[in-house]
Amino acid sequence: MGLRPTRQRVALAGLLFRQGDRHVSAESLHDEVTKAGFEVSLATVYNTLHQFTEAGLLQQVVVDAGRSYFDTNIGDHQHFYYADEGELIDIPGAAIAIAGVPTPPKGTAVERVDVIVRIKRA
Amino acid sequence: MGLRPTRQRVALAGLLFRQGDRHVSAESLHDEVTKAGFEVSLATVYNTLHQFTEAGLLQQVVVDAGRSYFDTNIGDHQHFYYADEGELIDIPGAAIAIAGVPTPPKGTAVERVDVIVRIKRA
DNA sequence: CAATAGATTAGAATTGTTCTAAGAACGGAA
């Protein structure tokens, strides 16, 4: 699965990786690439985000039923999720310590431990 | 918001709370209630699951883009998620210890900390 | 320069979820 540097993929990669760490939804990235003057369908944005994820360039973070983000920060870290604003905020991996994860069921291995700290207007 | 014991709600509550702890999707519960001989629309199953959640009888667990479960175990606990089988397995709350959650942004407070241990065929 | 295999794209289809408005149940007044 060699990813060719097509017009669509180059445009999306440019937006995703130019600046620092980003949390984007498929929809928001599609808006962005469209406003930047490129013609890319939303389906292609999804395809590309999944391909980049599979290639290890992105991480997918699922926060709500029917709402997921793609994260350019692929290092070990966790998230605050502020549902009122639909906003994801990074928590450095070093900050949170998770102890006591039990042995997973036979025949399986731990792939990733996701922590979402749900926050609310106080 | 007094919930009336309607035919639909009584049927759903019966299925949800008869046996031990359960993780159901709206779709799977709808199948179940239909097979049990009741006529309840899928929209009503969603309504009811959300009402029960708001009433503190259920917890919603979001695992994948477009896949969420409702959990009759409302105590403090966490989950293994076995994506290959779409299966959620409880981890007792006492097992996992989470330390070092940073202070949330000003004006917000922590509502809940969700931990999902994603497991894979080894 | 074919011919072929593999990759790409986006429209269409599907899935999961929420909204809305018509009807049903309730409670108070007469």
Place this chain on the structure above:
DNA sequence: TTCCGTTCTTAGAACAATTCTAATCTATTG
């Protein structure tokens, strides 16, 4: 007990997020 305003309930329709599929494009090989 009947009427009536109010609140609650339900499910069809609408919507939103995501995935599928097949037509098209690209690369590779002879």
